[in-house]
Amino acid sequence: MKLKIECLSAGYDKDFVIKDLSLSVNQGEFLSLLGPSGCGKTTLMKAVAGILPAQGGRILLDGEDITSLPIHKRGTVIVFQDMRLFPHMTVEENVAFPLKMQGVSRSGRLEQARDLLEKVQMGGFLDRRPSELSGGQQQRAALARALAARPRLLLLDEPFSALDENLREDMRNLVLQLQREFHMTVVLVTHDREEALSMSDRIALMFSGRLVQTGTPKEVYLRPESRLAADYFGDCVYINGTVSGGRFTGGGLDCPVPFLSQEFISQAIPFPADAPVPGPSVPDGPCRLMLRPGSLEPDRTGGYFLTVEQVSFRGGSVLVSLRSDDGDLWKKAFSGPVDLAPGDRIQASVRTQDGVLFPA
Numbered sequence: 001m002k003l004k005i006e007c008l009s010a011g012y013d014k015d016f017v018i019k020d021l022s023l024s025v026n027q028g029e030f031l032s033l034l035g036p037s038g039c040g041k042t043t044l045m046k047a048v049a050g051i052l053p054a055q056g057g058r059i060l061l062d063g064e065d066i067t068s069l070p071i072h073k074r075g076t077v078i079v080f081q082d083m084r085l086f087p088h089m090t091v092e093e094n095v096a097f098p099l100k101m102q103g104v105s106r107s108g109r110l111e112q113a114r115d116l117l118e119k120v121q122m123g124g125f126l127d128r129r130p131s132e133l134s135g136g137q138q139q140r141a142a143l144a145r146a147l148a149a150r151p152r153l154l155l156l157d158e159p160f161s162a163l164d165e166n167l168r169e170d171m172r173n174l175v176l177q178l179q180r181e182f183h184m185t186v187v188l189v190t191h192d193r194e195e196a197l198s199m200s201d202r203i204a205l206m207f208s209g210r211l212v213q214t215g216t217p218k219e220v221y222l223r224p225e226s227r228l229a230a231d232y233f234g235d236c237v238y239i240n241g242t243v244s245g246g247r248f249t250g251g252g253l254d255c256p257v258p259f260l261s262q263e264f265i266s267q268a269i270p271f272p273a274d275a276p277v278p279g280p281s282v283p284d285g286p287c288r289l290m291l292r293p294g295s296l297e298p299d300r301t302g303g304y305f306l307t308v309e310q311v312s313f314r315g316g317s318v319l320v321s322l323r324s325d326d327g328d329l330w331k332k333a334f335s336g337p338v339d340l341a342p343g344d345r346i347q348a349s350v351r352t353q354d355g356v357l358f359p360a
């Protein structure tokens with residue numbers, strides 16, 4: 001089921017939270033709506049689900065305009081963080097309930113409910129009431145109930161945030177497995193960057209009610225179009241320098257001009273933004289080169305020198321803060337034990353071709 005949101009505006013009272021927002025999600029795609037708290041993710045999901053009226057624009061599901069349809073006729077199901085199972089019903093009855101609404105016979109709906117509860121590993125809890133379940137069990141039951149409605153589009157609003165890390169990982173895997181099995185189109189609302197990066201086919205990054213970038217996890221992480229997008233993932237290094245004759249120099253690096261961010265193109269290049277040709281067409285002048293920690297590799301012949309400032313043990317990894325001789329601070333996670341201490345010197349190489357150029 002393809003979701004198309006066209007110039008959608010929605011909010012509370014007369015205040016718009018989102019304005020003229022457009023986004024497409026393809027059939028069978030897993031899209032994460034990622035952004036800081038309060039940026040409007042839930043508002044957008046509520047508008048898609050029909051809980052909040054659209055104040056402008058259109059919402060289409062496979063070409064059908066559902067903007068004015070009531071909630072129960074949209075074919076969308078939304079699962080919130082504080083999922084509300086019906087307290088007076090057993091787990092099995094909760095999951096069978098959407099099927100009852102669809103007119104499925106009693107024996108048919110109980111059979112399907114049991115099947116779904118098996119899938120979410122809740123087969124042993126059919127007769128329990130929600131108050132007799134743990135938070136994670138309630139979430140799995142809520143997911144089974146959402147799936148029982150056979151949604152054309154599944155909207156998940158921070159469904160894992162109340163769970164501990166192990167259970168979260170299990171639920172993420174379960175959702176991905178069920179999404180593939182049911183060929184569902186899924187939109188996941190999250191502010192957890194790793195969750196979005198690891199689960200999604202695409203990420204739509206949202207700030208202050210607008211989308212700042214939409215792309216695959218690799219595109220959004222490695223090729224941010226704006227500093228806002230780059231900084232959201234937190235671990236970038238900006239190296240001040242200059243461009244001259246198609247080369248970047250600064251911070252002890254000298255390399256051909258790499259990928260140009262949209263921000264650089266729109267601010268620094270006086271020709272249409274759809275012609276980002278690196279090389280001589282890039283104007284000379286001050287700029288900043290953004291690099292991710294993955295571009296820094298310890299290398300005895302690398303010629304890029306750093307001093308260890310801090311070593312912090314993180315269990316499966318060790319986070320090391322490193323200061324380059326030109327004063328740039330890198331924070332790099334190493335897996336496994338690392339024999340480094342503050343004050344140690346290391347030599348590295350930098351894959352500058354991974355960099356993204358931003359205005360100064």
Ligand SMILES: Nc1ncnc2c1ncn2[C@@H]1O[C@H](COP(=O)(O)OP(=O)(O)OP(=O)(O)O)[C@@H](O)[C@H]1O
Pocket residue numbers: 012017035036037038039040041042043044191
């Ligand atoms: N019922 C409401 N009435 C008025 N304003 C609201 C209401 N619900 C949310 N808002 C406001 O709308 C804005 C967007 O909220 P929303 O819940 O969509 O953000 P969010 O990105 O989902 O945040 P979070 O990640 O914290 O859940 C916020 O400024 C919030 O205070």
